[in-house]
Amino acid sequence: MGNTKKINRQITKFGLYGFFKNLRFFDPILLIFLYSFGLYAFQIGILYAIREMMIYIFEIPSGVFADQYGKKTELIICFVFYVLSFVVFAIGTNFYVFAIAMILFGLGEAFRSGTHKSIIMLFLDMHDLSHIKSKIYGKTRSYSMIGSMVSSLFTIVLVMTVSDLKFLFILAIIPYLIDIGLVLSYPKVLNDKKQIHFNWKYFIKENINAIKYVFKDHQMRDILMSSSSFQAMFKILKDFIQLILVSIPITYLLFSQYNSEQHVKIYAAIMYAFIFLISAITSRNSYLLLKLRNAKSIVKAMWLMSGISSLIIGIFVQQILIVFIGFILLYICLNIRKPLMVEIIGDYANKDKRASVLSVDSQLTSLFIVIFAPILGFLSDTYSLSFMFILVGIIMIITYILLTLRHNTNKKVLQWNPLP
Template sequence: MGRNFQKNVQYYKFSFYGFFKNLRFFEPFLILFFLEKNITFFQIGIIYSVREILINIFEIPSGILADLYGRKKTLISSFIFYIFSFVIFYLTQTFLAFLIAVIFYALGDAFRTGNHKAMIFEYLRIKGWKDQRAHYYGHTRSWSQIGSAISSIIAALIVFYSGQYKSIFIISVIPYLIDLALVSTYPKELDKSNIKQETISVKAKFKQILSEFIISFRKPKILKAIANLSVHSGFHRSIKDYLQPVIQTLAISLPVLLYYTETQRSSLLIGSIYFIIYILTSITTRKAGVLRDKLKSVETALNLTMYVGFLIALLCGIFFHFGFYLISILLYVLFYLIENLRNPIGVEFVSELYKDEILSTALSLNSQSKSLIAAILAPVLGFLADQYGVGAGLSGLAIIIFITSPIFNVKSIRS
């Protein structure tokens, strides 16, 4: 079906929201920032773990608050939490302070997740464009991808000219202030504040969600499907930022720009590589259907990409450990692309299995499981990296996951 919606003022508000939201200048340099502050890899793993756990914990009450008090207020609150987090990261340099910053960041993530998408879909319902959801959301989503790509270049320039990593946090406040102001101008009808639902007990809501999860755990098929999806994604979350020290090591070893500091030299290469990654991942996501068709089935696509992903991570660690930095980086990029291929295929797989009321619970459980696995693996990888080096730690964790991966094989589980 062709596009019938109008590119009016609200369309551009939605689009610019995604663009500014993804100007997360700190993302390509987060681990390097922590290392500069003398935070160990194990402590970094703890910080990542706390972030994942708290996002899960805060997600349920944030959804209830959005229902009770309105999406706009909840979304505006999320940006306030983000800004508090950025300021703390900028002003402090201790492990404990960073944990406090992560609490605010997790609150921001939890209060934001799902709310803006719900506002877009509500707007389409009001306009009578519900049949255009895929086209409309795809258009606005593309601005987010543009934001991510541009963000990496801007972040590299910030680090290059300032000569320090912490600057990216204070400058990240600017796009989030813009988004805060932008959301405040959204029409009141998108708020969807259900004040009459205030009598609903939060405790009752938790009980309802818990009972749905228990139902899911009683279905072996859904557990195996969720495990296949979440193990690879959780593993990806726990290791993806370790690309930064790999690129830094390569940048320092190159005999170019020697009159600049190591931080400045590495920033240019990191920004360029992350720019390429964001462009490639946006292309790769659209090609997921092609891969699924070529492999004849969703199950085959999921299993093959799972094994290949873990194997690539293993090789990435080995090559880095033995000094083949460029090969390690190329493999890391490939691992990013595989994860982005798996996501849409995985959603299709779960959707085909459960076309009933359990589907929303299954998808929710999948998201929760990814975070839980990342929370478990991040400190393990950090400990291994401290003890044996980043390359050996990465390959060691990949070996463990690869050996256990047949347990998560989804072949022939559909009935």
């Protein structure tokens, strides 16, 4: 009984970590904030590419660092980078200063991504709970979505009471300091280390081994390519709702004392709050779909659903309610898919390679974003947001069709068993 309480308490801590991590009060208005300094969609795409390039460069080394020298230690380092990036954002006024902020933010992301998931997996393995990892991960992710929802609601209040959006970056430092305290309270055994003294030669060797491990195993390679490409598309698209709001004339004002420019920020925060509430519910219950279909079939179907959602947004880009529904569908797809992808990766990856594999997944995501974020920003500037969303929707639907055809072809090959 006592052990069960300890397990539940630690799982709650995992959830609270995600809750405080997602209290980024600037998230619902980040693109609006950058846009207010005269940046174009292409420049914003470049900033995203800079951030993701840092993740790409440091992702695998950070995963190996976590496996070799302690996951808790690495998470503390990541929050230091985050806090520094928030400070630089708060004092920034031009593209080049924001680029520095994105570099620091990217370092924080690189040192964080994959690490906390591997801590959760290690904890579940230690307590023989690995068979319910998608349920546990979905539960902890729901905390993250609730944190994002609370963050968005709080942002509404801040936008209405604070004239300078830079204050949101300073305020976001507080929950990150709380997260540092939470990570420090995790059991010492979760800061497992394979090697005490840092050795560059051994460190580089482990990096190379992690890459070889992933790309020599064709199943693992295919899983990570599917996971990373989907996440990249989603990460690029999800913030464009802010630019859509900027581009649509605001005719209905909820609060008469605020102008249309302020209402853009208010509507963005309201939309994100509602989206994250739906996402929290979806993430918490995504494992239930496994009773109907296997995980691979479900994650593949999310390509089709996301493509349709993107098409809806692109076709009805001037209809704010339909755009809102389209973004809700996109978030539902991600939050169904992500816990199931973690389970799939956890099942296929060796236990001692999980942090490195998850880091490779994140690194590939970053590479796709580095390539496509500036391109999609350029398409938005040159043609329109509508054109960009329609194009992405078509690509996602084609991807689903190709994956389905490949799956059917593989089934036929396996079923064909000629006599010798």
